[in-house]
Amino acid sequence: MLVLALRALIALARPPFVWRREFVLQSIFIIRVTLLPIALSIAAWGFAGPGLQAGNFLVTFGTIDRAGGFMVVAIVREFGTFVTATVVAGVVGTTITAELGARKIRDELDALRVLGVDPITYMVAPRILALAMMMMALDVVALLFGVLGGYVASVGILGGTSGGFLVNFFANTTFLDLAASVIKVGIFGVLIGVICCYKGLNVKGGAEGVGRAVNEAVVGCLIAIFFVNLVYTQYFLAAFPDVGVFR
Template sequence: MSAPPRTPSPLLGPLRQTGRLFTLAAEVCRAAFRRPFQFREFIEQFWFVASVTILPAALVSIPFGAVIALQVGSLTQQLGAQSFTGGASVLAVIQQASPLIVALLISGAGGSAICADLGSRKIREELDALEVMGISPVQRLVVPRVLATMLVAVLLNGLVSVVGTLGGYFFNVIMQDGTPGAYLSSFSALAQLPDLWISELKALIFGFIAGVVAAYRGLNPRGGPKGVGDAVNQSVVITFLLLFFVNTVMTGLYLQIVPPKGG
């Protein structure tokens, strides 16, 4: 009498998907240094991702900086430490809010478009045609898109940091009667150059994650057009989860490695 078939483990599917995602990430890193580099495709994708994210990023950063400044200012007033409002709020914007805002907007706007584009090419068998002609879809299509999201993330992170800082300064001075000199002096007293470097490094890694996840889901849609739509939704959700996890790890490591200013 034959044994009953084994029921596949519910963890086996997610583990396989995770392994394939990391495999694609490693393949993208290797293909980025191969020739020929698709420079025209890179420029087109860079301009597209930047055009759909630059205005929302600038607009979203203003209320983010304002909310952080108002909340920090309220707490420092209760504790009698109003002089530290500027430093605390600006560091929160630069280290935490700015790279996350940029990455979430890139994933939601640029990443979803990348996933939909690659998914539609997949179901039309264009990617299979490239492989038949001996052209790697990863090198031809994925690498320029991932590099574009990384570069846009780094550049937009600087913009969001500046706009968010100015928004926090304006709302703290106008709405909470803060002193401009105290706001700026506390920032210069607490902030240090590694704070900016960790922010840019976060933006670079977050842009890489957003591009790779979008490309992975676009290369592996299930079914027809409906599968492409599901892949777009999944890419955004997966990217959000990975971003918050990686941000927690990087923040913890940074606070352990880099001592605070004056410490």
Template sequence: MANPAALLARAPEKAAAGLREFGRMCAMGIDVVIAMFRRPVQVREFIQQFWFIASVSITPAILVSIPFGAVISLQLGSLTSQIGAQQFNGAASVLAVVQQASPIVTTLIIAGAGGSAICADLGARSIREEIDAMEVLGVSPIHRLIVPRVQAAIGVSVLLNGLVSVVGVLGGYFFNVIVQGGTPGAYLASFNALAQLPDLVVSSIKAFIFGFLAGVVAAYRGLNPRGGPKGVGDVVNQSVVITFLLLFFVNTILTALYLQLVPAKGT
């Protein structure tokens, strides 16, 4: 059993190591952004990665978005019934799905399915020393391998976010009207009264940023495996966990900024 005193003594060292890793990841993210504007554009690699991430993400995202929309609608429907505000159930459900649930569900699926595959692929290349060979030949791994994968993660995230929003809203509408006996006209009227275009814009911005984070984290961890094949499995798990933590942290910041900067409709 580990000694608690020893663990406490090593805590500053581990915190410093974590900050160094975070700094290196941020530096690689900046390098990725710069490399996106360099020629030649890796069109073939981008299309392959886009199709792969989309193929492994669409079905799980749809299946997850339906219960997400249903749970939000049922919970809000029960709450609004208790306080006598059933006329606002449609707006509350739609805004919760579009602003919060949709980009989060999208990125969780992409990080768990596409991001883990990206990390495993780059990790396998790293332990086979393919990355080192590319650098020796003067080929930039960031421009050749990472940029197309990050761009594909961003593109799939933005498009899948729209699909998840539609499916989630339809699921919420179905459960509110069919299961809870709500009125279709009241549901749509409250949505039109309170929803606004910036709600959809901020959802797309979140999906863009989350997709970028998922791609960069997966690529960074994939380029830094330790311990052979077992290390590849470890960095895959780490990439998913780190992406989830960053996702919820950044989502909190973006939501707070949006609520402060964009006035609510009707105010």
């Protein structure tokens, strides 16, 4: 996988950049198939998780207006990025693995190499780049809908005030939080692209092998997302301890 990632990076940096058209097509595909699922899932989670459950806890102490600050931890730093990554891995990652796997078992990839077309340059590199770039954009959408879901629960259901929610949200939200969130999902995008492309390019055993590769790709992506999320967040909080202060 590391070798594949390095070869893709070299292909992206080498003129004449023949991967540009495929990058645009893949970017459109990613946005089209994941935008609505991400928006709905993170809005529902923001409403039910940090919105209702955490909000009920705050109501007990008469501090429901502090719910806005909790959204920074729940949505911006953690679950917004996690939900974005898992949805993309399940929808786009499986498609990439199945597509490349099908081409592999039909010997299409070997035929391309015979014709002088490098599958890494024309197929793998633009997919990895598209995943990284589009996941950054999708993360912003996820943050907006997640906070909106929490707002509806805190203000519309639990009786908080819009002013209190927004003041506490912006008081606890920093540029570092937003930048760290976007960079993290970009890393997730690279991991998903590399893992899924690797599994697709190394399919064995016919159609059954394609199904097995798709399953392995999803499991591998989830494990990588969990691990990187844990390490990245701990490093971020250690490097910038001020962002962990609840204001």
